[in-house]
Amino acid sequence: MTIVHPASARRLGAAALASLPASVARPNYDRAAVATGIVHLGIGAFHRAHQAVYTDDVLAAGDLRWGILGASLRSPDTRDALVPQDGLYSLAVRDSDGERLRVIGAIRDVLVAPQAPAALIEALCRPSVAIVSLTVTEKGYCHDPATGRLDEAHPDVVHDLAHPEAPRSAIGILAQAIARRRAAGLKPFTPLCCDNLPANGRTLHRILSRYAALVSPDLGTYVEGEIACPDTMVDRIVPATTDEDRARIAAALGVEDAWPVVTEAFTQWVIEDRFLSGRPGWEAAGATLVADVAPYETMKLRLLNGSHSALAYLGYLSGCETVATAMAEPGIAAFVAALMADSTPTLVLPPGADVAGYKRSLVDRFRNTALKHRTWQIAMDGSQKLPQRLLGTIRDRLAQGLPIERHALGVAAWMRYVAGTDEAGRPIDVRDPLAADFAAIARDAGPVADRLAPALMGLQAVFGDDLPSDPRFRTAVTRALDALFRDGAKATAAAYARLPSPD
Structure with missing residues (x-):
């Protein structure tokens, strides 16, 4: 997708918030004071309509430790749309009663992994980062869907094992960051899978442990024994944004939003409460924390x-x-x-x-x-x-x-x-x-x-x-x-x- 901005269009951004219509909800917290507590791999529409919204509610409640650094593993499109808007974008909730608009402020920055792999690994090693969440789709886990095990012949896996310092798969990125944090004496982050995989946390843990063992037996033992990957269940219907959506939302906002997200009113997030280094209070935002997902x-x-x-x-x-x-x-x-x-x-x-x-x-x-x-x-x-x-x-x-x-x-x-x-x-x-x-x-x-x-x-x-x-x-x-x-x-x-x- 190519983002096209009319030369005369005024863009959504921090400077435009005060001029938005009163009906549009917007961040009520000091975004400059927000720390980066979460790195999210796969910064697509679903994450921006789901986990980022729950996290925005946590920030609005006053816990400013949980800002999100987004990372695209493939295309620069999301970065190119959001960075000029200070990470802001609009969420349009649509049903038979009409459309309600809200500007989400949880995303602090967006990186593009293929363009800046070292910067992404460095970001993952920040002491403030406690969670690395993922929506990379089922195919992003380099696994065999029939068995739920690592596909060791997958081209990205082959590449990452040969070049562990410059990984291009989500699994390789996680393993490299875990190894770096361990070497630096930092507390481990919690990898949090939010894709539709069966037993998604356990599946991620199995894949990640096997990959780490192929990097080195010692790293494999560490991941197997010390890294927790909670199971989750996510539910919200998020269609692809169309040019018609962009035009309609721009008219309602009075400014252009290069990549708004359209969704339904229903949302659900069930999370296994098993985190290594703390987590946001997502339950206050409507998530369900359980022992068994x-x-x-x-x-x-x-x-x-x-x-x-x-x-x-x-x-x-x-x-x-x-x-x-x-x-x-x-x-x-x-x-x-x-x-x-x-x-x-x-x-x-x-x-x-x-x-x-x-x-x-x-x-x-x-x-x-x-x-x-x-x-x-x-x-x-x-x-x-x-x-x-x-x-x-x-x-x-x-x-x-x-x-x-x-x-x-x-x-x-x-x-x-x-x-x-x-x-x-x-x-x-x-x-x-x-x-x-x-x-x-x-x-x-x-x-x-x-x-x-x-x-x-x-x-x-x-x-x-x-x-x-x-x-x-x-x-x-x-x-x-x-x-x-x-x-x-x-x-x-x-x-x-x-x-x-x-x-």
């Missing part, structure tokens, strides 16, 4: 994320650009509700959970026409998402002797999508680390379910060894894929919504 995480991954992915593939294939448009299709909406019902028996619910109310709220959130959440955006990186969003549920239902047809349709819709052509014959821009593999498989197999399904199941990094060898899984996915080719996504979703649910 797993029940919350599984409920969210299987009910929200699993349904979201299936909805995105079925919607995109049938020509629905947004989630709300897809949910306006009666057959797809009925399928989503039935898919959630099938996922429910696999859950161990958190204490006091209202699962029926949660599912109703998800349907309402998916129907939110004020958010233009593109199905294509959700469909990205499916090879990294499927194992935790759909395949884990399938494994549990198979173990319980329950039918898997609806979840198999979600997998088949992914297969139909990554084959690269929608139902109108238009090419699909498939964004995924395995996109080249998908294209080669689709060329060889053609639009034939009996050939395409088993070929894609051969991707061990996605499906492992167990599911492809299970005839119940093979049959259900192949049958669903055949129905998608024959009848299309809308009709197939409607038909699968009507299937009996013996459980």
Whole structure:
């Protein structure tokens, strides 16, 4: 993305705060007195609509130790948008009641790791930094999604092991900073994963420990025994910002904001309370601090994320650009509700959970026409998402002797999508680390379910060894894929919504 600023535009920044409309909330604390207590890797829209907002509330309550230094691991776009604005940006919360604007001040600065790797490592070694949080997406952990282990052949891992002083992966950056802090006698920071990985803190700890051991056995032992990585569950729908959003928000603010963030009213953050060197009082800002995140995480991954992915593939294939448009299709909406019902028996619910109310709220959130959440955006990186969003549920239902047809349709819709052509014959821009593999498989197999399904199941990094060898899984996915080719996504979703649910 290229940020373009009209030459005559007045930019959002510290000097513009006083002139904003009275309806726009803004930082009420002395930003010059804020220390850097958190470094965040992956300073994208989700972080700025979620963790940064909770932290902004902590700063507003008077604890100024927790300013955020953001770091982009790839593109300079976020830095180029926010640094000229003194780190400020607007949060637009949209629902049927309209749009509410708030300026967030928690981000103190933004670095671009490829341009300044030494500066980032130095920042991570500041004594004030107690937490390094991450939203680098599932693919950013250089791991095998099917096993949750470090992919030691990943190009970034290979590079970082050869050049540990100049890492380019999040894992390499963390390990180098941990080693430097240890050598300097500094207290360790807490790595805090905020991505949709199963047992995300423990997964990060396993990956990081293995990588550190490859750097040196001594470092591996230190990370394994001394570094804590709490589990978290994050939940907020954050569509990509559009030029229409920028124009609308600029008109409301009276100044240009190069990169506002648009989101829904709902937000949730569940955090395992296990930190090495202190943490912000996020609970006062609405976060839930618990001893065990797993029940919350599984409920969210299987009910929200699993349904979201299936909805995105079925919607995109049938020509629905947004989630709300897809949910306006009666057959797809009925399928989503039935898919959630099938996922429910696999859950161990958190204490006091209202699962029926949660599912109703998800349907309402998916129907939110004020958010233009593109199905294509959700469909990205499916090879990294499927194992935790759909395949884990399938494994549990198979173990319980329950039918898997609806979840198999979600997998088949992914297969139909990554084959690269929608139902109108238009090419699909498939964004995924395995996109080249998908294209080669689709060329060889053609639009034939009996050939395409088993070929894609051969991707061990996605499906492992167990599911492809299970005839119940093979049959259900192949049958669903055949129905998608024959009848299309809308009709197939409607038909699968009507299937009996013996459980």
